[in-house]
Amino acid sequence: MRQGPALAALATAQFLVVLSTSIVNVALPAVSEGLALSSGALSWVVNAYVLAFGALLLPGGRLADLFGRRRMFAAGATVFALASLAAGLAPNAAALITARAVQGVGAALLAPAALALVLLVFPPGPAPAGAKRPGRGAALGVWGAVSGAGGAAGVILSGVLTEWYGWRAVFLVAVPLAAASLAATLLLVPADLPAGGDLDVVGALTSTAGLTALVYALAAGQPLAAVAGLVLLAVFADRQRRARAPLVPPRLLRTGRVAAANLAMTLLGAVWVGLFYFLPLYQQQVLGYGAMAAGLTQLPLALTVVAASTLAPRLPGRVGLAAALTALALGLGWLALARADGTFAVDLLGPSVLVGAGLGVAFVRLTALSTDGVPPADSGLAGGLVNTTRQIGGALGLALLTALAPTAADYRTAFATTALIAVLTTAAALLTLGPSTDAHTGAPANDPTRRQQS
Template sequence: MKSINPTRSSRSLSATRSGAALTVLAGAQFVVTLSTSVVNVALPAVRDGVGLSDSGMSWVVNAYGLAFGALLLSGGRAADLLGRRRVLLAGLALFAVASTTAGLASMAWLLIGARTAQGIGAAAVAPAALALVMQLFPPGPGRGKALGVWGAVSGAGGAAGVLAGGLLTQSLGWPWIFHVSGIGAALVCAAAAALLPATALPAAGARRIDLAGTLAVTLGLVALVHGLTAARRSGWTDPLVLTSLIAAAVLLLLFVLVERRHPAPLIPPRLLTTGTVAPANLVMTLLGAVWVGLFFFLPLYQQQVLGAGPLEAGLSQLPLAAANMLGSSLAPRLAGRLGAHVTLAAALLTQAAGLLWLSRISAQGTFPTDLLGPTVVIGLGLGIGFVQLTSAAVAGVNPADAGLAGGLVNTTRQIGGAIGLAVLGTLAASTTAGAAPHASTAEALTEGYQAAFLVSAALIAAGAALTPLLARRAARPAAPDQRPTAPHAATPHSPPTPPPCADASPTG
């Protein structure tokens, strides 16, 4: 009889459990990124369905973005202090309920309120899920592959949202863009409850909450994102925009002052001085600015200039999504051969080259001649760059701060997107207005989009120029108090203790 090696069987079981857990966590990330873009092509139908004004229609997008961007840091810290699995389940449950409510809404206030609740749920899900990935996959090839999956899902979710928005709106009606998100979140919540290992809480003395800092940074980020969003619509000199930006500056300065005095600050100084956390987040801000702008301007060019419908515009995102997924899967292998920072620099320069190519679009263009080549190049660079930056932003972080590190890298990407869209949107609009007197509408719009893509290429090239800073920080030895300590969380081999999705028991 053939003997069974118990060690080998244990390893196989561990790999199976880790693979199932990664699938669940990637599913959570997919739901969040899908819901960020699924609304865009359905906005006219949503407006007619609930009787929204033009300004109210923008709040269907802005309410989600404001809550998501402002609460990511708080969500990450809550995951570290209250249990990552528990916060993930609570966030998914809230997201599912809010999505279903949005699909059933017949009044504008209820829809916008549900979108706000969706953003709050997403702000809990994203950093908690990333922290669990870091916990389940220690540094090494396994983590690299896991982050490759994470990056592929993140990129695919944005493109899939545009496609799903067009398909669902034209076939089943706009409420289904929310119902599908709700069903997806509920399924992931059930799978997470069954498959993810329990996590222990930190010691009671370590669970001090920085309420003043949390309130200051949350309100400051709300004011910042609101001001930047309103600037795209009303201009930088609008009184409401100026008031929001001034309030953001005051609140964020207050946050810095509070953090310097608080014994348990929301963002401990050790986090920003650990490894490559600070420079990686700086480059992620630039990547976020370009990422959000790309998915905003591409569908507009296709629909307003090339005359594509919502479904056609969504389908044309598939090559970009496929290239993004391919780049994400190649990232760990390339980093192993070329080195992490050489790979990152090459990825950013590849993306910059694709954006430069994209800035040559014409008013008489077609998808195969003007968009297919550059979007594939951009997708490859974007997928590789996102994986490498995410890895650099959490490398060497104390396991007790993993949720906060995940919240920080998501925050910088989200805030970068808000800043980038406000700046690029203003640039495109002013360029189009300047071209309008001597060009057709299509030509004037194209000039605006060309300018946005050209500046995007410059921003990503600037990010590539910062990669030597990441290399220097990575080579610097960690201070004794910055070296990773034993995690509070249970090991990946801990048996799962699945509670219901809305469980509030103290076991995380």
């Protein structure tokens, strides 16, 4: 098996599902004009995808373990491509939002299966001496890089496509990319053996319904929906303790730093989705940028994310992660001070570099920590969990931010809130990830598993 090309095929899928969260952002004003969407409905073009993606990732990860990772990868890529086509051809707002939700369903099947396949293709430990393949740590570095860069790249590509071909192109571009990733994966990655077992249907229903209710409550200001969501999530948590085949086995949350890393990833997801929703709106509706300019001015942020992701495995453990999250908070705080008549050089370039550096390192480190020490039978579930926490964090964060800052003119409130969330993420990482960590994985220096991700 050619592991380098296999990693490229799987990373392309991850890049695509992350890209699809932010690629609509620069196109939102054009979508609003073309389909006559209100400002409230406009946020659901983003949130329908993010919510369906996040709420169904846990069942998606479990299905990958039960029925085979490559099989679920193929199913997810097919659904994703067809839904992307439907979104690009949508005749009205309802059809577009529905297609985006179905696109999220496909992503929920695709993303955890892709990460599980990476963990199978690249076994624990460094690559053997003289081997021409990367070790698992390097593979996860690539994974983190495309996860972080996908958000910024989506904004850049959105600007170019919207300016040249119109807003429908931002959805249609996903069709050939999904098809290419699927074909390459089927060719390069051998079929895996399903783990077998049962799907916790009750757990899947209560977790999905509970998360959906919470996001709706924040977006629509419905206290009853919030109560219902919390009750359903409490039922889900109790179910996981009692079910014969729980959707999230308690043992998984006790493995390594899975629980702590996913807590931090939830908060980071809120920052990430909120940033790439409000930054293009600020640029277009406050600064008066066109779609092309709004996209291209994201280039420093995207390049910094990629560079930081590459350097992340070389940085010292918990200190490196804390420094990255601090840089992220400072960059967002700087954006909160941006002027209504600001310029790129003064108000955007510096914050973009800080935010890109923070996101790049944090995505790599938290992804590695969330899968550290997880046995192969749970690899799909672990991949589903870390994607779930990022996407659900994004959905909850965007719902909160659009409630606090309903228009682009409220950009200061939006950026200040994301900066506060970044501070909370830093605190969560420092308090829960342990005092002494390995430079590559974040594992304790005396932990026998410390070399698994190197």
